[in-house]
Structures are given as C-alpha cells and as structure tokens.
Amino acid sequence: MLRDFFIEDRLERFRTSAFCNLGESGIRNQNLSELSSYLGLDLRELGGLSLADSPNSGRPDLREEIASLYPGASADQVLVTTGTGEALFLAFSLLLEKGDMLSLFWPAFQALYEVPLFRGARLNPVSLLDRMETGEFGFGEKNLRNLFEEKPKLVVLNHPHNPSGMSTTRTDREVLQKLLQDFQETWVLFDEHYRFLDGDSELGWTGFGLSERSLVTGSVTKCFGVMGLRIGWLVGPKDFIAKARSMKDYLTHTVSPISEFLTLALLRKRNAMQASIRKNLKTNITLFSGSVSDLAGIDFFRAPEGGIVGFPKLDPRLSSGSYADLLWNQAGIFVLPGSDFETEGYIRVGFGETPERFRDGLDRWSAIGSETIARLYK
Ligand SMILES: Cc1ncc(COP(=O)(O)O)c(C=O)c1O
Numbered sequence: 001m002l003r004d005f006f007i008e009d010r011l012e013r014f015r016t017s018a019f020c021n022l023g024e025s026g027i028r029n030q031n032l033s034e035l036s037s038y039l040g041l042d043l044r045e046l047g048g049l050s051l052a053d054s055p056n057s058g059r060p061d062l063r064e065e066i067a068s069l070y071p072g073a074s075a076d077q078v079l080v081t082t083g084t085g086e087a088l089f090l091a092f093s094l095l096l097e098k099g100d101m102l103s104l105f106w107p108a109f110q111a112l113y114e115v116p117l118f119r120g121a122r123l124n125p126v127s128l129l130d131r132m133e134t135g136e137f138g139f140g141e142k143n144l145r146n147l148f149e150e151k152p153k154l155v156v157l158n159h160p161h162n163p164s165g166m167s168t169t170r171t172d173r174e175v176l177q178k179l180l181q182d183f184q185e186t187w188v189l190f191d192e193h194y195r196f197l198d199g200d201s202e203l204g205w206t207g208f209g210l211s212e213r214s215l216v217t218g219s220v221t222k223c224f225g226v227m228g229l230r231i232g233w234l235v236g237p238k239d240f241i242a243k244a245r246s247m248k249d250y251l252t253h254t255v256s257p258i259s260e261f262l263t264l265a266l267l268r269k270r271n272a273m274q275a276s277i278r279k280n281l282k283t284n285i286t287l288f289s290g291s292v293s294d295l296a297g298i299d300f301f302r303a304p305e306g307g308i309v310g311f312p313k314l315d316p317r318l319s320s321g322s323y324a325d326l327l328w329n330q331a332g333i334f335v336l337p338g339s340d341f342e343t344e345g346y347i348r349v350g351f352g353e354t355p356e357r358f359r360d361g362l363d364r365w366s367a368i369g370s371e372t373i374a375r376l377y378k
Contacts, residue, residue, distance in 0.1 A: 018334035020361030026222030084232035138169030165304025194307035196223035331364035
C-alpha cells in the first residue's frame with residue numbers, strides 16, 4: 001500500500017491562504033504575465049499553438065534543450081514527464097523488484113522512498129541529522145560510503161537536498177565516482193530538482209553520466225516559481241528511456257503543449273529570471289540566519305548550501321506539529337512539521353517567499369514570546 005503523502009495535507013490546507021508561505025519547497029509562483037514579461041514573450045504566440053497531443057516523449061526541441069543541460073546527453077536520452085513525480089515513479093517501477101535494497105539520505109522527500117516501498121523494496125536510510133550540526137559542507141565521505149554499505153540495487157541522491165539544504169562538494173563527487181567504479185551493479189538516481197539554485201552557479205553539478213547506470217530527474221517548476229506548468233524530465237541510457245516512455249503511455253501519456261511551450265521559452269531565457277530569484281532567496285536566507293536567536297523554540301539552524309529549503313532544529317521539549325500549528329494560528333506563517341518527514345524535532349522552512357512577505361512573517365514570528373512557546377512543552 002502507498003501510505004498517505006504526509007506533507008500534502010497541510011500543503012492543501014494552507015498553501016493558497018497563507019500570508020507567509022514557508023511550507024512550499026519552491027519559489028513563490030509567478031503569474032503568466034510576469035513570466036512572459038521576464039521572457040520577452042508575446043502571449044499572442046500562444047494563439048497559434050496546436051492543442052493536439054504532444055509527442056509521447058516530449059516536444060523534440062524541448063528534449064534537445066533539456067539534453068543540452070547534461071554534458072554528453074542527446075535528445076533520445078530525455079523523456080518529458082508530468083512533474084518529476086512521474087519521472088520518479090517510472091524509474092522506480094522499472095528498476096525495483098520485491099526485496100531490492102534502496103539507499104538514500106534521511107530525512108527525505110517521501111516519494112523517494114514511499115514508491116520504492118510500494119514496489120516491495122527494502123530501505124537503507126542514512127541519516128544526515130548529525131552532519132547538519134557539524135557545520136561541514138557537503139554530505140561527507142562517511143555518509144556517502146554508508147549509502148553503498150548494503151550493496152544496494154539503487155542509491156537515490158537528491159542534491160541539493162530536500163529538506164536539509166545540503167549539496168555536494170568536489171570531494172563528495174570524487175568519492176561518489178570512486179564508489180560507482182567499485183559497485184558496478186548499483187544504479188544511482190540523482191534527483192536534481194533544485195539544480196538551477198545550487199550555490200552560486202547558474203547550473204549546478206549533475207550526476208548524469210557518472211556511470212552507465214545513472215538516471216537523473218529534473219525540472220524548472222520549483223526553481224523558477226512555475227509549479228503549475230507541471231513539467232519534469234527523466235534523463236538516462238537510451239534503452240531505459242525507451243522503456244520509461246512506454247510505461248508513461250499507461251500514466252499521463254503526454255504533457256500539455258502549453259506547458260511545453262512555456263518551459264522551452266523559460267529554459268532558453270532562464271538567465272533573465274535567475275538573477276532576481278537568487279537575490280531574493282539569498283536575502284531571505286540571510287535574514288533568517290540573522291534572526292534565529294529571536295525565534296523562540298528554534299535551537300539550531302544551518303543555512304542551505306543549495307535549493308530553497310532548510311530544516312531548523314526545535315527545542316527538544318516541542319513537538320513539530322504543535323509548533324507548526326502555533327505559527328499558523330498566531331502569525332499566519334505556514335511551515336511543515338518534521339513529523340511530515342517522519343523526523344520529529346525539526347520544522348521545514350522554505351525560503352522562496354517574496355522578501356516583503358518573508359520579512360513580515362519573521363517579524364510576526366519573533367513577536368511570539370518564549371512564554372507562549374513554553375505552553376507547548378510536551
Ligand atoms: C526533492 C524532490 N523531488 C521531487 C519532487 C516532486 O516534484 P514535482 O512537483 O516535479 O513532481 C519534489 C517536490 O517537492 C522534491 O522536493
């Protein structure tokens with residue numbers, strides 16, 4: 001059985017009504033006019049777009065554009081999917097059988113382990129919680145080695161990582177490359193949803209091509225605030241992509257031509273948008289880091305190295321659910337409790353809000369006194 005997707009309950013309840021939405025893992029969504037003015041798009045061009053089914057693998061020019069993000073990849077190694085959620089579902093369904101071992105860093109985005117469990121896989125979660133408090137950059141050699149300890153069929157590496165905000169260092173990548181040479185049977189799936197916001201680079205590192213058994217998922221939706229376009233992709237060996245395409249025919253079959261059109265325009269002109277997105281993200285993260293000591297109930301925070309989210313640690317006397325409820329009820333701030341990541345004692349904070357709303361939210365948050373928080377102690 002697939003269990004409930006834990007984060008979705010709060011996301012459904014609060015994402016549209018939150019004054020300050022820090023529950024989301026993406027940049028605050030833009031509307032179509034904002035997007036088109038950024039991209040210099042004349043929306044009348046949409047008028048000529050055929051509303052026929054798109055090609056099953058995705059529009060050829062879009063696949064070319066996506067392939068160009070991955071050194072050495074060609075368009076026939078790219079499958080356009082409905083969100084990366086579908087790409088992940090296809091990859092897990094094709095790779096995993098009952099009893100197969102899957103390793104991943106913990107805590108994790110639920111689909112990365114829930115779908116494998118549904119397939120009957122066994123899980124080797126490798127905790128990042130201690131590493132988060134060392135202040136060292138990257139995942140670290142020991143943690144990476146632990147991913148391979150049980151000789152897994154599949155390692156899932158989500159980088160930049162949701163929810164910890166960790167990303168790979170050069171040393172991590174070297175270690176990984178060596179491990180993949182040593183574990184010839186192991187597949188790796190790189191979930192690179194936040195690749196366009198990985199540290200200071202315009203386009204973060206990709207694990208594509210690290211071995212013949214590597215797959216990558218990606219998207220523009222979270223990094224550019226266009227979640228509703230629902231476009232994602234899977235990149236991998238040609239024969240694997242052909243099988244994934246055939247399986248996709250049973251699921252969503254094709255994606256919307258309107259979404260493909262806008263995604264292609266966005267990818268081609270992404271630099272126009274990236275500068276302001278990065279600036280706002282940095283402003284919010286810096287503000288939060290500087291305000292943590294004023295936020296009653298937060299014990300520790302490590303600023304993300306990449307991506308849009310962080311995972312502050314709570315005072316151990318607090319339960320994450322009641323803390324998240326209090327923030328919502330008293331300040332109109334929406335965050336996700338660590339319990340939704342099956343990891344008590346933390347909350348997940350997104351930094352994709354507009355700086356104005358983020359600042360207002362923090363003012364309201366810091367106005368919640370420690371006496372109020374103390375009433376929540378378990
Ligand atoms: C790490 C990670 N992977 C995959 C997904 C799924 O994203 P999509 O909306 O593209 O299906 C998410 C969504 O939050 C995510 O955080």
